[in-house]
Amino acid sequence: MRxxxxxxxxxxxxxxxxxxxxAKWRALAPPEFQFAVKASQFITHEATSxxxxxxxxxxxxxxxxxxxxxxxxxxxxxxxxxxxxxxxALGAQVIVFQTPASFxxxxxxxxxxxxxxxxxxxxxxxxxxxxxxxxTHLVARICEEIGLxxxxxxxxxxxxxxxxxxxxxxxxxPGPSMYRYTYTDADLHRLKTICDEYDDSYVMFDNLSMHxxxxxxxxxxxxxxxxxxxxxx
Numbered sequence: 001m002r003x004x005x006x007x008x009x010x011x012x013x014x015x016x017x018x019x020x021x022x023a024k025w026r027a028l029a030p031p032e033f034q035f036a037v038k039a040s041q042f043i044t045h046e047a048t049s050x051x052x053x054x055x056x057x058x059x060x061x062x063x064x065x066x067x068x069x070x071x072x073x074x075x076x077x078x079x080x081x082x083x084x085x086x087x088x089a090l091g092a093q094v095i096v097f098q099t100p101a102s103f104x105x106x107x108x109x110x111x112x113x114x115x116x117x118x119x120x121x122x123x124x125x126x127x128x129x130x131x132x133x134x135x136t137h138l139v140a141r142i143c144e145e146i147g148l149x150x151x152x153x154x155x156x157x158x159x160x161x162x163x164x165x166x167x168x169x170x171x172x173x174p175g176p177s178m179y180r181y182t183y184t185d186a187d188l189h190r191l192k193t194i195c196d197e198y199d200d201s202y203v204m205f206d207n208l209s210m211h212x213x214x215x216x217x218x219x220x221x222x223x224x225x226x227x228x229x230x231x232x233x
Contacts, residue, residue, distance in 0.1 A: 003215055006034035008096065008168075008204045009086075013038040014054040016082035022089035027154050036094035036166075036202065037087045037124070042067055042079030043116070045100050063123040069103055070112040077119075084122045094166060094202065096151055097128045104132040110142065117146045127151040154194045155187070165201035167194075169213075182209040188217045192224065 009025075011017055026035070039052050047064035059067065066073040087095050103109055117126065130139055131150040140160035143150050150159040151166040154174030159165055171178035173187055183191075183205075195201040203216045 008036040014057045017086045019089045022086040028100045035090040037092045037096045039083045040079030042075045070116040081201040092124045094125045105134045114124040163199045165198040167203045177206045
């Protein structure tokens with residue numbers, strides 16, 4: 001928090017975080033510091049996902065089908081309420097929903113998306129990283145009708161929405177090394193050029209060298225504008 005201007009909280013994806021703990025994070029941060037929250041996997045991912053190993057929860061086999069894919073179910077509603085509560089405690093600017101590759105572009109999944117986002121009550125901007133082979137024109141239509149920002153890795157694809165960009169950098173742009181990849185200066189200058197195409201942008205690094213890469217990118221922004229941008233480790 002001392003070096004950066006924004007952070008995306010990942011822990012909220014794996015397990016619910018208490019409001020009290022989130023409030024402490026907010027109190028420790030400077031007033032202008034910005035938080036983004038990754039939405040609970042209870043909302044997005046099926047209970048068979050390996051990410052549930054970090055959930056701290058043993059889910060009986062008979063209850064697993066109720067988790068994930070934006071279903072109208074008790075676990076999804078629990079995840080939505082936990083995400084909303086921690087976002088409010090943090091004063092989070094953005095809530096990020098990352099879908100698994102298994103959440104494909106079916107009519108049922110589209111219906112589930114609309115139903116879920118009609119029900120969630122949160123003031124933060126809602127960004128969605130739709131994986132699973134969704135065509136750009138479908139993503140654009142869904143984001144426009146629901147009011148979402150399309151989150152992408154800018155080295156992989158262009159977002160289907162305009163104005164505000166929410167970039168999540170997962171590593172090699174793109175390539176087999178993925179999270180082990182350290183961004184070069186040329187990569188970061190290219191990233192700045194991409195960001196310049198938008199009214200405003202969040203740049204969230206999600207690789208092993210995230211902190212040092214974010215600081216290097218922030219220095220590039222400061223050199224060109226005199227002001228650091230919202231980047232994250």
